[in-house]
Amino acid sequence: MTSVARVAVAHADRMVVKVGSSSLTDKPTGLATDRLDALVEAISARRLSGRQVVLVSSGAIAAGLAPLRLRRRPRDLATQQAAASVGQSLLVHAYALSFARYGLTVGQVLLTAEDLIRRSHYRNAQRNLERLLDLGVVPIVNENDAVATAEIRFGDNDRLAALVAHVLHADALVLLSDVDGLYDGDPRRPGAQLVPQVAGADDLAGVQAGRSGSGVGTGGMASKVDAATVATSAGVHVVLASAPNAAAAMAGAQVGTWFTPTGRRLPTRLLWLKHASTPHGRLTLDAGAVAAVVERRLSLLSVGVTAVEGEFEAGDPVDVCDPAGHAVARGLVAYAADELPPLLGRATHDLSDRYRREVIHRDDLVLL
Ligand SMILES: Nc1ncnc2c1ncn2[C@@H]1O[C@H](COP(=O)(O)OP(=O)(O)O)[C@@H](O)[C@H]1O
């Protein structure tokens, strides 16, 4: 990895650090306070050097298992929510005590997907996190597992951390796990090699990023690679390293896997549209409309739409598909599903004034 990237991380004024359940918990005792304390020591050193850190911490469900005498992560949502309710308070209490050793105050921020997907909501989350940082507090973010339902769960905190990094204009994202980086295959298999650098999709070709090996983590390596891709596509440097290497990773040392930015910052609205929204329907286009939207980046007009599926209202996210049915873009549609069928294939000048607006304005479209 070039030293430029490592210097960028070492000097990041604002950094998001995400730690997984497997790095904070021991079976059967629950929270491993020695490991939590070691992580807090590394983060506190950085914070006390004048740089801002937001911690995204998993571990609520894992920390709730032992007090509830559960031997493994429950499968049903209600027991997961119960375990998270018990575990989250233990987790944040442990962090509060540990950061207090360095005179630092923590603030708990629990988010659901909605909080980062809906514009009115993410401004709220953004305002609170900014204020906590201004006040010198270390925000500790987790998914709000106690109320999150199956459809709205992030399901993994890696993507949550990438979205938080973007919303807060962080310079770097450090993903800490129980493995010392991305391997080209399951690290439990002999011969798997550490991938030291990912500069783009080509470096991921042939890499088998699989599921969690710990039984308490949910995302596995695939979700870390997805999160790194989200963050780097928006200009954020990403390091994936093991939790014991936290200080070294934050200082830009040669540990773990380094993901270099592949794109520039998108407006937050478009980032959530691309990575966090759930499409409510699909519009199929003819070949000319695909070329207009994808290559010439024009707005989508009714004349190029051949089919509409799904139930959506004006303003909802929908997928924009080529004639073969592959999603090529996602956008905020300007019409409700039941308004569109009479407009399909018709030129804008043939329509009444009410229907002369674009089906999706180009400012509301992202390519997938
Ligand atoms: N290609 C890979 N490289 C590294 N780890 C991998 C890979 N494929 C699967 N894994 C597994 O992913 C695990 C990390 O994911 P997870 O348990 O969800 O971590 P966390 O709890 O830290 O979020 C590793 O411990 C490893 O067993």
Ligand SMILES: N[C@@H](CCC(=O)OP(=O)(O)O)C(=O)O
């Ligand atoms: N929000 C959940 C963790 C979800 C999650 O992504 O876990 P992990 O794969 O360990 O980062 C919890 O606190 O238990």
